[in-house]
Amino acid sequence: MKLSFRWYGPEDPVTLNHIRQIPGMDSIVTAVYDVPVGEVWPRESIAKLKKQTEEAGLHFEVIESVPVHEDIKLGKPTREKYIENYCENIRRVAEAGVKCICYNFMPVFDWTRTQLDHELPDGSTSLVYYQSQVDQVNPLNGDSDLTLPGWDASYTREELAAVVAEYNQMRSEDLWENLRYFIERVIPVAKECDVYMAIHEDDPCWSIFGLPRIIVDEKSIDRFLGLYDDVHHGITLCTGSLGCSAKNDVVKMAYKYAKMGRIHFAHLRNVALVEDGFEERAHLSSCGSLDMYAIAKALHDGGFNGYVRPDHGRMIWGEKGRAGYGLFDRALGATYINGLFEAIEKAEK
Numbered sequence: 618m619k620l621s622f623r624w625y626g627p628e629d630p631v632t633l634n635h636i637r638q639i640p641g642m643d644s645i646v647t648a649v650y651d652v653p654v655g656e657v658w659p660r661e662s663i664a665k666l667k668k669q670t671e672e673a674g675l676h677f678e679v680i681e682s683v684p685v686h687e688d689i690k691l692g693k694p695t696r697e698k699y700i701e702n703y704c705e706n707i708r709r710v711a712e713a714g715v716k717c718i719c720y721n722f723m724p725v726f727d728w729t730r731t732q733l734d735h736e737l738p739d740g741s742t743s744l745v746y747y748q749s750q751v752d753q754v755n756p757l758n759g760d761s762d763l764t765l766p767g768w769d770a771s772y773t774r775e776e777l778a779a780v781v782a783e784y785n786q787m788r789s790e791d792l793w794e795n796l797r798y799f800i801e802r803v804i805p806v807a808k809e810c811d812v813y814m815a816i817h818e819d820d821p822c823w824s825i826f827g828l829p830r831i832i833v834d835e836k837s838i839d840r841f842l843g844l845y846d847d848v849h850h851g852i853t854l855c856t857g858s859l860g861c862s863a864k865n866d867v868v869k870m871a872y873k874y875a876k877m878g879r880i881h882f883a884h885l886r887n888v889a890l891v892e893d894g895f896e897e898r899a900h901l902s903s904c905g906s907l908d909m910y911a912i913a914k915a916l917h918d919g920g921f922n923g924y925v926r927p928d929h930g931r932m933i934w935g936e937k938g939r940a941g942y943g944l945f946d947r948a949l950g951a952t953y954i955n956g957l958f959e960a961i962e963k964a965e966k
């Protein structure tokens with residue numbers, strides 16, 4: 618396991634100097650953020666990130682994410698240009714030494730939560746999802762002033778309604794077809810560049826506002842991996858995204874896909890399933906619904922040797938900053954992950 622940490626670039630209140638002091642830290646997970654989705658990343662921007670990362674004594678090996686333009690997901694004729702740009706970005710980051718690219722294929726909304734600062738009993742705050750709150754928010758209702766945190770602020774309400782309406786014309790099978798089209802063009806380039814593509818599951822792992830969501834469980838991941846028979850075509854195992862449905866056996870999936878050599882990146886975090894949805898919690902098993910030890914053990918036993926990062930953290934100790942991406946609780950998560958893997962590896966000897 619190679620420990621990594623997400624960093625949002627020079628604007629991030631969490632600095633590389635903070636991150637390098639977390640024990641065992643190996644690699645930074647970052648992206649070029651100042652270029653619109655779908656465009657080619659300037660070589661200078663990539664080189665700058667690499668230089669900053671390496672000057673901090675860390676590796677520049679994981680990108681999260683190279684986002685997929687909506688026209689690719691919608692299967693519009695303009696996708697040709699965006700797929701070409703996507704392939705060019707793979708080549709450019711590979712030139713800079715990147716080994717793994719995390720991406721997702723979620724229509725419009727990416728991750729969805731209803732509150733970013735829900736107070737837990739210990740006074741920390743975390744991201745939560747309550748279905749009753751989601752049900753009150755309808756992006757197609759022009760009178761609704763409600764929005765959800767995490768929604769792409771670059772859309773006006775009218776644009777959002779328009780793009781949601783486009784997706785509402787699509788069936789899940791259409792989205793699968795568009796995903797297949799994308800994969801068949803992108804993976805050969807990744808192969809050539811020896812970059813491991815790692816799709817992130819949909820978060821949460823069910824349909825929202827009638828929009829199709831397709832990477833949600835074991836069956837769909839099996840189908841996804843079947844789209845292209847090559848090790849460069851793989852997944853990011855996000856335990857929190859899969860774990861917010863009690864139907865997903867995350868331990869089983871961790872072992873199965875690690876054994877197949879298809880997990881290139883793991884987001885390790887815990888969630889607590891509650892009556893009306895889920896709450897993000899501290900990483901420790903006893904703080905949520907997932908057995909983090911069993912997941913780490915399954916990855917190890919399956920021969921996993923990819924990148925791992927602590928995923929969202931709570932806000933603790935009065936820290937202010939990007940919800941889910943503060944320093945303190947993610948550093949605690951990293952330390953916990955170190956402990957799990959050290960114990961698992963030593964117990965085996």
Ligand SMILES: [Mn+2]
Pocket residue numbers: 817855856857858884928
């Ligand atoms: Mn994740």
